[in-house]
Amino acid sequence: MTDNLQGIGMTSQRTRERMVQRLVAQGLRNQKILDVMRNTPRHLFMDDALASRAYEDTALPISYGQTISQPYIVARMTELLLEKGPRQRVLEVGTGSGYQTAILSPLVDYIYTVERIAPLQKKAKDILWGLKLRNISYHYGDGSWGWPEQAPFDGILVTAAPMEIPEPLLQQLTVGGVMVIPAGREGQQYLYRVVRGEGGCEVEAFDAVSFVPLLSGRV
Ligand code: SAH
Secondary structure (H helix, E strand, C coil): CHHHHHCCHHHCHHHHHHHHHHHHHCCCCCHHHHHHHHHCCHHHHCCHHHHHHCCCCCCEECCCCCEECCHHHHHHHHHHHHCCCCCCEEEEECCCCCHHHHHHHHHCCEEEEEECCHHHHHHHHHHHHHCCCCCEEEEECCHHHCCCCCCCEEEEEECCECCCCCHHHHHCEEEEEEEEEEECCCCCEEEEEEEECCCCEEEEEEEEECCCECCCCCC
């Protein structure tokens, strides 16, 4: 288990260090986020056949036609979420491989993560449990509706792209809450940050991105 956790060869600490150096070169400066990325074994979140490519700065396929987000985008979304101050209760839509969840876990108080593909959720849950990350609750469902029973959240991070920001997610954000979400159709997708104020929401656009679509229902 120790070997598997630390990784050998292309999955080693040294490979992760190079990944972090790339993130710094790409402009990421938040030391806490960089430290978590340095210490999180990304190769555990993908299938064995692709594990040797785990630290390349690219999105890679996981099962069921989904992808594990590229390290830069994971770091960037985390940075945008935390820039306005620490977050206590964070809703994540699209657990996927669980890698983004693992990065958030040591940086926020508690994560509520929602996934619509049951086997992906189970696999992610097992890996995150194995890494002893315990501040996470899992929900199997359509995250476009948020997680009303656990709302409100002072942070929401969405890792699949809707055409437009879903209204229920806006409603489940506290005043002062921050949501980071990709939106738009293929080829015209951007990362947005929504900050909910007393009177309404402030929306800023950031990087051009290419996420899998936010789909309705569960499978
Ligand atoms: N953060 C993940 C990204 C996985 S890809 C990672 O780095 O691995 C996006 C994920 O969002 C997929 O697992 C997909 O099944 C899920 N997804 C898409 N639409 C969803 C919805 N409406 N509710 C919950 N999850 C959804």
